[in-house]
Amino acid sequence: MxxxxxxxxxxxxxxxxxxxxxxxxxxxxxxxxxxxxxPDYQVAAMLMAIYFRxxxxxxxxxxxxxxxxxxxxxxxxxxxxxxxxxxxxxxxGDKISIPLAPAVAACxxxxxxxxxxxxxxxxxxxxxxESIPGFRVDLDTARFAHLVGELGTCLxxxxxxxxxxxxxxxxxxxxxxxxxSIPLIASSIMSKKLAEGxxxxxxxxxxxxxxxxxxxxxxxxxxxxxxxxxHAADKRVTCVLTDMDAPIGNAIGNALEIAESIEVMRxxxxxxxxxxxxxLGGEMLWLARVAAxxxxxxxxxxxxxxxxxxxxxxxxxxAAQGGDxxxxxxxxxxxxxxxxxxxVTASRAGAITAMASDDIGMAALVxxxxxxxxxxxxxxxxxxxxxxxPGDRVEAGQPLAELHHDLADDDPRVAxxxxxxxxxxxxxxxxxxxxxxxxLEIIR
Amino acid sequence: MxxxxxxxxxxxxxxxxxxxxxxxxxxxxxxxxxxxxxPDYQVAAMLMAIYFRxxxxxxxxxxxxxxxxxxxxxxxxxxxxxxxxxxxxxxxGDKISIPLAPAVAACxxxxxxxxxxxxxxxxxxxxxxESIPGFRVDLDTARFAHLVGELGTCLxxxxxxxxxxxxxxxxxxxxxxxxxSIPLIASSIMSKKLAEGxxxxxxxxxxxxxxxxxxxxxxxxxxxxxxxxxHAADKRVTCVLTDMDAPIGNAIGNALEIAESIEVMRxxxxxxxxxxxxxLGGEMLWLARVAAxxxxxxxxxxxxxxxxxxxxxxxxxxAAQGGDxxxxxxxxxxxxxxxxxxxVTASRAGAITAMASDDIGMAALVxxxxxxxxxxxxxxxxxxxxxxxPGDRVEAGQPLAELHHDLADDDPRVAxxxxxxxxxxxxxxxxxxxxxxxxLEIIR
Numbered sequence: 068m069x070x071x072x073x074x075x076x077x078x079x080x081x082x083x084x085x086x087x088x089x090x091x092x093x094x095x096x097x098x099x100x101x102x103x104x105x106p107d108y109q110v111a112a113m114l115m116a117i118y119f120r121x122x123x124x125x126x127x128x129x130x131x132x133x134x135x136x137x138x139x140x141x142x143x144x145x146x147x148x149x150x151x152x153x154x155x156x157x158x159x160g161d162k163i164s165i166p167l168a169p170a171v172a173a174c175x176x177x178x179x180x181x182x183x184x185x186x187x188x189x190x191x192x193x194x195x196x197e198s199i200p201g202f203r204v205d206l207d208t209a210r211f212a213h214l215v216g217e218l219g220t221c222l223x224x225x226x227x228x229x230x231x232x233x234x235x236x237x238x239x240x241x242x243x244x245x246x247x248s249i250p251l252i253a254s255s256i257m258s259k260k261l262a263e264g265x266x267x268x269x270x271x272x273x274x275x276x277x278x279x280x281x282x283x284x285x286x287x288x289x290x291x292x293x294x295x296x297x298h299a300a301d302k303r304v305t306c307v308l309t310d311m312d313a314p315i316g317n318a319i320g321n322a323l324e325i326a327e328s329i330e331v332m333r334x335x336x337x338x339x340x341x342x343x344x345x346x347l348g349g350e351m352l353w354l355a356r357v358a359a360x361x362x363x364x365x366x367x368x369x370x371x372x373x374x375x376x377x378x379x380x381x382x383x384x385x386a387a388q389g390g391d392x393x394x395x396x397x398x399x400x401x402x403x404x405x406x407x408x409x410x411v412t413a414s415r416a417g418a419i420t421a422m423a424s425d426d427i428g429m430a431a432l433v434x435x436x437x438x439x440x441x442x443x444x445x446x447x448x449x450x451x452x453x454x455x456x457p458g459d460r461v462e463a464g465q466p467l468a469e470l471h472h473d474l475a476d477d478d479p480r481v482a483x484x485x486x487x488x489x490x491x492x493x494x495x496x497x498x499x500x501x502x503x504x505x506x507l508e509i510i511r
Numbered sequence: 512m513x514x515x516x517x518x519x520x521x522x523x524x525x526x527x528x529x530x531x532x533x534x535x536x537x538x539x540x541x542x543x544x545x546x547x548x549x550p551d552y553q554v555a556a557m558l559m560a561i562y563f564r565x566x567x568x569x570x571x572x573x574x575x576x577x578x579x580x581x582x583x584x585x586x587x588x589x590x591x592x593x594x595x596x597x598x599x600x601x602x603x604g605d606k607i608s609i610p611l612a613p614a615v616a617a618c619x620x621x622x623x624x625x626x627x628x629x630x631x632x633x634x635x636x637x638x639x640x641e642s643i644p645g646f647r648v649d650l651d652t653a654r655f656a657h658l659v660g661e662l663g664t665c666l667x668x669x670x671x672x673x674x675x676x677x678x679x680x681x682x683x684x685x686x687x688x689x690x691x692s693i694p695l696i697a698s699s700i701m702s703k704k705l706a707e708g709x710x711x712x713x714x715x716x717x718x719x720x721x722x723x724x725x726x727x728x729x730x731x732x733x734x735x736x737x738x739x740x741x742h743a744a745d746k747r748v749t750c751v752l753t754d755m756d757a758p759i760g761n762a763i764g765n766a767l768e769i770a771e772s773i774e775v776m777r778x779x780x781x782x783x784x785x786x787x788x789x790x791l792g793g794e795m796l797w798l799a800r801v802a803a804x805x806x807x808x809x810x811x812x813x814x815x816x817x818x819x820x821x822x823x824x825x826x827x828x829x830a831a832q833g834g835d836x837x838x839x840x841x842x843x844x845x846x847x848x849x850x851x852x853x854x855v856t857a858s859r860a861g862a863i864t865a866m867a868s869d870d871i872g873m874a875a876l877v878x879x880x881x882x883x884x885x886x887x888x889x890x891x892x893x894x895x896x897x898x899x900x901p902g903d904r905v906e907a908g909q910p911l912a913e914l915h916h917d918l919a920d921d922d923p924r925v926a927x928x929x930x931x932x933x934x935x936x937x938x939x940x941x942x943x944x945x946x947x948x949x950x951l952e953i954i955r
Contacts, residue, residue, distance in 0.1 A: 109686060111556045
């Protein structure tokens with residue numbers, strides 16, 4: 068540039084006024100976010116200006132790329148297989164990563180899966196895995212790369228050195244009312260995924276009352292932003308919009324979801340959980356060009372679940388990451404179990420017309436399955452096992468779910484969770500016609 | 512309120528989404544700004560959200576009132592006269608407060624004038640007054656109130672205890688790109704003025720290339736916001752839109768502007784400077800109901816300038832505030848004078864078609880008349896004396912102005928100021944018709 072670089076306050080004003088910032092300017096701003104030279108209040112003002120003005124695809128690509136480069140980027144080029152990951156925007160009961168990564172690995176694709184923890188109804192994938200006695204998610208990146216190469220997958224947590232710019236932006240967004248911005252959401256997701264050294268990504272974008280994206284239009288906007296960032300970085304990206312109006316599967320809670328994931332890897336499990344695993348896995352195989360098309364990919368994933376090869380990979384992963392591999396064969400003996408398992412019953416007869424995911428998730432959190440603040444300790448065995456699905460007919464007194472917890476019977480959290488759960492279930496005279504699939508749309 | 516108060520982040524999100532906040536919520540936010548319990552980044556995000564969403568008149572009144580109450584409010588109720596102040600949005604060569612306050616006081620109205628310093632082309636009113644040897648602007652409020660009662664006016668600086676919420680917001684706005692927001696500008700001005708214990712205010716809202724408000728439409732919006740705040744506080748407010756396409760008067764620089772102000776108080780001075788004093792003063796007398804109408808007020812102010820009564824008040828004020836009152840009679844002997852007075856001449860013959868105020872102001876700043884950063888020390892004698900006005904015909908080699916400074920002849924700032932000044936002056940074949948008045952519009 069001939070002229071002097073603009074100051075941070077000038078960049079804020081330019082974005083505020085709807086101007087597009089140059090790639091150099093965006094990189095400079097992210098550098099200042101990373102090294103702390105731009106103070107919190109200027110970062111906050113920029114985030115709010117971006118909330119209102121958005122970003123062009125070009126801005127988004129430069130901003131996300133700078134976030135990736137703010138930290139370490141894994142080099143998995145020594146692994147000859149295609150490297151494909153999946154990211155979900157998150158939903159109650161979403162344990163799909165756990166059967167998915169081994170199934171895709173069993174089909175010959177490398178899945179380098181680095182996850183966060185996050186707050187919410189249940190723990191993240193890491194917390195679920197940690198409910199397996201001995202399982203460690205804090206492997207160093209050399210060991211991680213080795214296991215991805217040897218076993219096809221490995222599941223670990225982010226180190227502080229992955230996308231540090233995102234860590235600062237994420238913390239500030241949370242307290243400045245700038246979480247719900249498509250370009251900021253997309254760049255946050257992609258900064259961490261692109262740092263994994265992947266060739267392609269399948270995004271599972273949840274849509275519905277229980278999801279971050281409440282409607283399909285906003286979900287499509289997020290997908291477009293994710294794809295713009297991915298394509299600028301020369302990565303293949305497929306986005307799958309999936310329905311999140313009810314919890315995924317029957318298990319909500321960390322150890323409960325591991326058990327359900329193992330059922331799926333044994334060829335069983337709830338039909339929606341199996342479907343999501345197969346469809347997302349099929350897209351991953353197609354992105355890797357291991358399958359002829361996504362239908363072929365789905366057939367291969369289904370076979371890996373049914374013939375035990377996915378479970379074989381998972382058994383090796385559990386062992387390699389310090390866990391007890393017997394969990395794959397006798398989950399009920401290995402996983403922690405709650406002392407109390409209390410049925411919650413229907414107060415009247417009728418048809419289940421709605422099951423509000425977020426309220427059910429909050430009920431599980433209250434029982435100990437999730438964190439309300441980052442310092443909360445998760446109770447791995449706590450959670451909810453659903454005994455009904457939307458559309459089911461129930462009789463008065465019939466169990467709708469079983470609450471699993473280790474609380475005293477008179478602990479007010481038990482009553483709170485029960486009433487929260489019952490408030491989430493709508494029973495009407497007739498059930499509306501139910502979806503037979505969770506898949507709403509696939510954007511390849 | 513039945514429900515719990517919303518957290519700061521919830522208020523930011525509500526404002527971001529275009530919701531009106533309640534008076535209690537705005538008061539709570541300003542309380543958090545004042546006591547520091549709301550961190551800078553949340554204040555910054557709120558300011559940017561307000562920039563985009565604006566405020567209703569009701570929100571504005573509650574927000575400004577909370578800012579006023581964040582600090583000390585003067586009680587001038589013991590002074591029987593009406594208390595009226597003037598505020599200007601600022602312009603190059605704007606020294607109007609200096610002849611105005613004594614002239615209005617001479618007509619029987621109390622003018623409790625509390626000013627800021629600010630950055631920019633020349634110092635503020637305080638810096639101009641301090642160019643009078645011995646003049647002190649740091650009187651305590653008891654002494655200030657006493658002098659306003661006894662002499663009719665006194666001119667001091669803000670204490671740290673006036674509107675501390677504004678101090679924090681102002682500093683943050685400057686560095687977060689949220690200066691140019693009508694509700695934030697209006698509440699900042701009014702928080703300080705309402706803390707003076709006034710009954711009414713005349714706002715001189717500058718319009719034009721050299722002003723903060725570039726066009727009349729935005730100036731009217733600011734006036735509407737100022738009036739909404741004033742009326743909610745039961746104060747009379749008149750707004751005068753005045754033209755700022757060229758510097759006011761001939762003098763730009765602190766001691767130079769004091770000398771020009773004294774000329775006005777002797778019944779002379781440049782016609783625009785006298786006009787602004789008379790018109791703004793006339794409005795103040797009418798707001799005080801000391802004049803029958805504003806025309807009557809203007810006649811009285813003109814008489815106070817012409818008969819020496821304004822200068823008599825100023826002489827007493829200077830003496831009471833520690834300055835040498837001889838400045839009123841022999842300004843050239845009392846005020847500091849620059850060692851160098853260098854003419855700048857026209858390069859060609861023609862008519863002056865434009866004089867860019869802000870560039871002329873920057874030339875004066877470079878010579879030492881203003882501050883680029885808050886730690887800069889002002890050279891009180893430095894500045895520019897204009898020798899031409901828009902519309903004047905000039906010959907090649909004719910002086911356009913005289914630069915006053917104490918710099919070495921080869922100091923690069925001299926050449927920089929000269930070229931900045933010359934770049935501000937447009938000379939064309941024919942001058943467009945010039946305005947004969949600075950007054951664009953009066954909103955009573």
